[in-house]
Amino acid sequence: MELVINDLTKEFEEVKAVNHVTCTLGNGVYGLLGVNGAGKTTLMRTLCTLLSPTSGSILWDGQDIFQMDGQYRKILGYLPQEFGFYPDFTVEDYLMYVSSIKGLRPAVAKRRVKELLHQVGLSGAAGQKMKRLSGGMKRRAGIAQAMLNNPKVLILDEPTAGLDPGERVRFRNLISELSEDRLVLLSTHIVSDVEYIANELLLMAAGELRYSGTPSQVIASMPQKVWKLRVSRQEVENYLHRYQISNLKAEADGVELRILADQRPHPLAAQAEATLEDVFLYYFGSQVFMQEEEGDCSHRLAGKWGRGK
Amino acid sequence: MIRFEIKKIFCRKSGKVVLLALAVLLAVSCYMPIHDTRYVNEQGETERGLGAARKLREAKKEWSGLVTEEQVKRVLRENRRINQTAEARSEEVKKQDIAYSWKQGFSDIREMINSAFGDFQEYDYFKADSVTETEVGDFYSNRPAKLKEWLETDQMARGEFSEEEKAYLLRQYEKLETPFYYEDSDGWQHLFEWAPTVIMITVLILGFLTAGIFSSEFQLKSDAIFFSSYYGRDKAVRSKIAAGLLTVTAIYWTMLLLYTAVVLGALGAGGADCPVQSAGMSSWKIFYNITFLEEYLLVTAGGYVGCLFMILVTMLVSTKTRSAVAAVMVPFLLIFLPAFLSGVVTNRVLGLLPDRLLQINLALHYFNVYRLGSRVIPAIPILFVTYGVAAAILIPMLYHSYRKAKVW
Numbered sequence: 179m180e181l182v183i184n185d186l187t188k189e190f191e192e193v194k195a196v197n198h199v200t201c202t203l204g205n206g207v208y209g210l211l212g213v214n215g216a217g218k219t220t221l222m223r224t225l226c227t228l229l230s231p232t233s234g235s236i237l238w239d240g241q242d243i244f245q246m247d248g249q250y251r252k253i254l255g256y257l258p259q260e261f262g263f264y265p266d267f268t269v270e271d272y273l274m275y276v277s278s279i280k281g282l283r284p285a286v287a288k289r290r291v292k293e294l295l296h297q298v299g300l301s302g303a304a305g306q307k308m309k310r311l312s313g314g315m316k317r318r319a320g321i322a323q324a325m326l327n328n329p330k331v332l333i334l335d336e337p338t339a340g341l342d343p344g345e346r347v348r349f350r351n352l353i354s355e356l357s358e359d360r361l362v363l364l365s366t367h368i369v370s371d372v373e374y375i376a377n378e379l380l381l382m383a384a385g386e387l388r389y390s391g392t393p394s395q396v397i398a399s400m401p402q403k404v405w406k407l408r409v410s411r412q413e414v415e416n417y418l419h420r421y422q423i424s425n426l427k428a429e430a431d432g433v434e435l436r437i438l439a440d441q442r443p444h445p446l447a448a449q450a451e452a453t454l455e456d457v458f459l460y461y462f463g464s465q466v467f468m469q470e471e472e473g474d475c476s477h478r479l480a481g482k483w484g485r486g487k
Numbered sequence: 488m489i490r491f492e493i494k495k496i497f498c499r500k501s502g503k504v505v506l507l508a509l510a511v512l513l514a515v516s517c518y519m520p521i522h523d524t525r526y527v528n529e530q531g532e533t534e535r536g537l538g539a540a541r542k543l544r545e546a547k548k549e550w551s552g553l554v555t556e557e558q559v560k561r562v563l564r565e566n567r568r569i570n571q572t573a574e575a576r577s578e579e580v581k582k583q584d585i586a587y588s589w590k591q592g593f594s595d596i597r598e599m600i601n602s603a604f605g606d607f608q609e610y611d612y613f614k615a616d617s618v619t620e621t622e623v624g625d626f627y628s629n630r631p632a633k634l635k636e637w638l639e640t641d642q643m644a645r646g647e648f649s650e651e652e653k654a655y656l657l658r659q660y661e662k663l664e665t666p667f668y669y670e671d672s673d674g675w676q677h678l679f680e681w682a683p684t685v686i687m688i689t690v691l692i693l694g695f696l697t698a699g700i701f702s703s704e705f706q707l708k709s710d711a712i713f714f715s716s717y718y719g720r721d722k723a724v725r726s727k728i729a730a731g732l733l734t735v736t737a738i739y740w741t742m743l744l745l746y747t748a749v750v751l752g753a754l755g756a757g758g759a760d761c762p763v764q765s766a767g768m769s770s771w772k773i774f775y776n777i778t779f780l781e782e783y784l785l786v787t788a789g790g791y792v793g794c795l796f797m798i799l800v801t802m803l804v805s806t807k808t809r810s811a812v813a814a815v816m817v818p819f820l821l822i823f824l825p826a827f828l829s830g831v832v833t834n835r836v837l838g839l840l841p842d843r844l845l846q847i848n849l850a851l852h853y854f855n856v857y858r859l860g861s862r863v864i865p866a867i868p869i870l871f872v873t874y875g876v877a878a879a880i881l882i883p884m885l886y887h888s889y890r891k892a893k894v895w
Contacts, residue, residue, distance in 0.1 A: 226715040228894035248717050256715045262708025266498040275491040281717040323712060 179239055179330060180204045181225070181361060186234035188220050195220035197385035198234070207357045209372025210365040212382035213462050218365040219259055221382070222335045225363070226256045238331070252281060255329030259336040259365075261320040265309035269300055269319055272308050273326065280327040287326070294322040298352060314345035318352070325356060332356070334364045338371050350375055369455045379454070381461050388461055397452050400460045405437045405447040417443070424459040488723060492730030495703065496696055505696050509689070513742055516685045517749040520677035524754055527591060531584030540673065540754045546592035547671035554596060554667045554765070559623045562593045562600065566615055596669060598767025600626070607633040608641075610768055630764075630771065631660040647834075652856045655863035659774040667765045672758025675779040676766055678750045679786060682743075683846035686790040687822055689742045690845060693794065694801045694818035696738075697731045698811040701802050701889055705809035711894045720890045728802075728885060735798050736791075743787050759783075763851065773851050775865065785867065786847045793844025796874040797821050799881035806889045838866045841874050 181203045188196040195217045212218050223229045225236060227243055227250065236243045243250040263272055270291060277287030295301045298318040303311060311319065317337060324332060334353065338346045346368075353364065354375045366372055372379060379396045381389040389399055404424070409417060410432050417423060417435055421443060425436035436450065437443050438460055496502050526539035526546075534542065552558065569575055575586035590597065597615045603626050604618045605611040625632075638644050638653045648656070704710040713719050718726075759780040764771050777785070797818045805814035825840045837843075838855030847867065855866035 223711065223894060226711070228711055228714055230893075248721065251715055251719065252717045254715055256712060258708070258711035260708045260711075262704070262710070262712070264495055264498075264703075264707060264709065266500075267494070271491070271494070275488075275494075276712065276716065278488040278491060279713065279716040279718045279723040327717065 179361070181331060182235075182237040182240075183221075183225075184235045184237065186221070186224065186236060187232045188217075188224055188229060189232040194385050196224065196231075199382075199385075199387045200234075201380065201387060201390060203361050203363065205359060205361055206377035207353070207362045207364060207372075207375050209376030209379045210363060210382060211367065211369065211372065211379055211458060212365070213367050216367075216382045216462075217385035218382055219335055220385075222256075222333050222363065222365055223258075225331075226254060226333055227251060252327065253330040255324035255327060255332040257317075257320045257324040257334045257337055259339060261316060263308045263316070263319070265307065267308050268305050269295070269308060269311070270304040272319065273323055276323040277326050282326060290326055290328075291322075294325055297325075297355075298322045313340050314342070314349070317341060317345070317349060321349075321352060321356070330360050332360055332362045334362065336365055336367070338366060338368060346371065369453075369458045373454050381457075383462055393454060396457050397454060400438075400452055400457045402438045402440055402460060404450045404452045404456050405439060405443055406450045407435050407437060407444050407447040408432050409435060409444075422459055422463050424453075424456045488718070488726040489729050489733065492700065492726050493734060496700065496730070496734060499699075502696065505692055509692055509738065509742060512685065512688050512692070513745055516681055516746055517753075520681050520750050521753045523680075524673065524677060527584050527588040529585060529588050531581045531588060533584075537753055543591060543673060544671050544755050544757070547595065547673075548592075550593045550596060551670045552668070554599065554626075554669045556623050556626065556666075558666075558669075559596065559600060559626050560620045562596045563615065563618060563620055563623070565593060566590065566597060570616060595671070595765065595767055599765065599771060602767055602769075602771035603627070603629045607637040607772070627665040630663070631657055634660050634772070648854070648856070649858060651858060651861075652863050655856055656774050656854060659776060663762065663764065663776050667762050668760065669765050670758040670761050671755065672761055672766060672779050674751045674754035674756050675758060675783065677754055678747060679782065679848040681750075682746075682786050682790070682848060685742060685746050686786075686794070686845045687842075689739060690790075690794045690797055690822065691818050693735050693738060693798055695815050696734060697798050698801055698805050698814035698817075700727050700731050701806040701885075702809050702811045702814060705892075706811065710892070714892065714894055724886055724890045727889070728882060731798065731802055732795070735794060739791055739794050743790065747783070747787075769852050774854065775851055775867065777851075782848060782851065785851075789844040789847035789850075789867070789871065792871055792875050792878065793841050796841055796844070796878045796881070799878050799885060803881060803885050803888065806885060806892070839869060839873070841870075844870050844874055 183199055183201050183203070186196055186199045187194060197217070199221060210218050210221070220229065224231055230244060238246060238250055264275070267275065273291040273294070274287055277291060282290060295304050298321060300315060300318055300322065303315060308316070308319065321334070321337065324334065337353065338349050341349060350371060353362065356362075357375070364372060364376070373393065376393065378390060378392055380387055381396065389396060391399065414426070414433050414435070417437065422438040423435055424438055427434040436456070437447065438456060497506070521537060521540065522535055524535065524540045524543065526534045526542045528534055528542070550562070569586055569589045572586055574582040577583060600615040600618055601611055604622065605614040635657055638648060638656065704713045713723065716723065758765070760778050763773050763775070763777055763779060763782050800821070801814045801817040804817050805811055808814065822842050822845065825837055825842045828837060834853070835855065835857065838850070838853055843850045843866065850867060850870070853866065856863050857866065857869060
């Protein structure tokens with residue numbers, strides 16, 4: 179069972195949201211990493227047949243997913259970035275409704291809803307109205323609806339957006355638990371979401387797939403080295419202008435910088451092991467900073483002074 | 488699936504408010520015709536409501552039967568007798584009311600006489616007072632004769648109708664079987680008086696209820712899950728249409744049947760088989776040869792066809808615009824816009840607009856006929872066929888439009 183994306187392009191007027199993307203996905207968890215606007219959502223919506231491609235094709239086991247129509251959607255589970263629901267439905271009603279449009283017979287649906295509510299920890303909230311749930315509970319209801327038909331292809335678009343760190347960890351574990359024997363494609367711009375659970379990472383920028391591989395391959399793909407260096411507060415600005423800084427930690431006696439550079443930036447700099455966050459900065463550096471300037475500060479990167487090379 | 492679609496409509500607070508509004512509308516609509524029924528008692532006092540309806544029915548019962556020449560003469564004699572009483576001649580309103588109370592039993596036949604012998608265009612309430620028994624032979628024949636005269640002499644009528652259309656109208660008039668059978672039909676008449684209000688407000692409320700069926704997924708951002716599900720592009724869309732049609736059908740007929748049951752239950756359902764022309768006044772001129780029961784069927788069925796058409800357009804607009812706000816305007820425009828078009832477009836065009844279906848009892852009074860090839864067809868069958876077919880076409884249009892929706 180594999181999903182083959184073949185030279186896929188999706189244009190909106192003049193903009194290429196997805197630009198000649200080619201890859202093959204089998205069973206396992208795939209982390210689709212990229213900054214906001216990289217084309218992740220458009221790619222995912224196309225994979226869910228919500229948008230038709232401008233060119234290229236998507237094949238599931240050799241068959242075009244758009245020609246498969248309902249047969250493809252039957253094996254698909256999708257949690258969109260903006261998870262919309264019916265606010266006045268109870269959690270149980272909502273899941274029963276989604277079961278019905280997913281083609282589950284009522285008796286099967288009832289059983290499945292009960293199982294999933296238990297699995298996502300919402301058994302106690304089954305009778306609560308959707309609008310009364312907390313952000314984390316809503317997301318869990320979202321993953322439950324995506325899992326109702328026991329999908330072979332599970333697509334999760336920014337599933338952890340807006341969750342607090344504790345909820346995010348719980349959510350990550352849940353996804354890991356549900357990922358057996360299926361293809362899970364999870365998009366995020368938060369590296370830690372996929373760092374531990376993804377078998378393979380797909381790095382996307384400006385509609386293109388820039389790099390793909392296992393987390394260790396992705397880390398190894400970065401030609402630059404990572405250096406740790408403690409500097410005074412006055413020197414920070416200077417380093418930010420000269421290097422890409424993946425982390426900046428203020429301490430009592432100065433600031434510890436995590437610098438990406440080919441050469442040792444300072445005789446006192448010590449080489450550190452590269453992480454996915456370093457790679458993320460390496461591939462998407464300037465775009466990350468642009469987003470930070472626009473107010474999206476969720477990347478936990480260099481900070482307000484950041485200017486990458 | 489349909490159950491959940493219906494639940495989506497009614498589980499919202501607005502859905503519950505709408506149900507309450509329908510209940511209030513029904514209560515007011517039932518109260519008004521009953522309250523409007525008046526009976527003047529022998530003391531000249533006006534009574535209203537259920538008791539008045541019962542007394543009026545009793546008074547009119549005596550005059551039930553075929554409206555033969557003899558019956559018309561009887562009415563004229565009784566009318567004349569009352570006119571000569573001191574009460575009728577008195578300047579005092581109270582006394583005049585007492586005299587009127589004696590006329591209530593035959594007031595419908597008296598109105599027919601006014602219409603039969605009065606001017607074709609102008610209704611003269613006192614005409615019956617001057618009609619002599621020797622003229623009674625013209626009671627029925629005056630009807631087509633006056634139409635013919637109007638068609639030939641009236642400037643507007645001459646320009647409005649072709650020769651074929653004039654001939655059609657005359658044929659219709661001549662086809663009316665006479666003498667009429669008369670029975671008190673106040674229940675039906677009051678029912679028809681308020682029916683357009685009930686139907687139009689029901690349609691507006693239904694528009695409000697159904698406007699969100701096809702736009703809610705987009706507004707709630709649940710479209711991605713809906714369209715990426717197994718049935719999201721076929722059966723689930725059909726369920727939405729079915730939910731819309733079921734809601735419209737159930738609410739429309741519940742409202743209409745409850746309204747009918749209460750009004751006829753209170754005011755009486757007698758006269759169902761009498762021709763609509765027996766209501767006198769402007770009904771005398773109706774060229775559709777139907778009974779009150781047939782008028783009722785036309786009013787309710789026409790309202791239903793019009794309602795279906797308007798609601799399907801509403802749902803289509805909701806699909807295209809992805810907005811319930813834009814969609815909810817549709818029934819308002821379809822119902823109220825024609826009132827502003829009067830004078831801008833011809834009566835012939837106005838006669839074919841869908842709002843007419845919601846007020847068939849009024850449409851019956853218009854001389855709207857149309858030539859289709861060599862045939863002349865009245866407006867009402869055209870309205871039924873046109874908007875019935877349009878509604879049938881709108882269903883697949885709605886289905887295809889929604890199932891092809893893209894989720895950006």
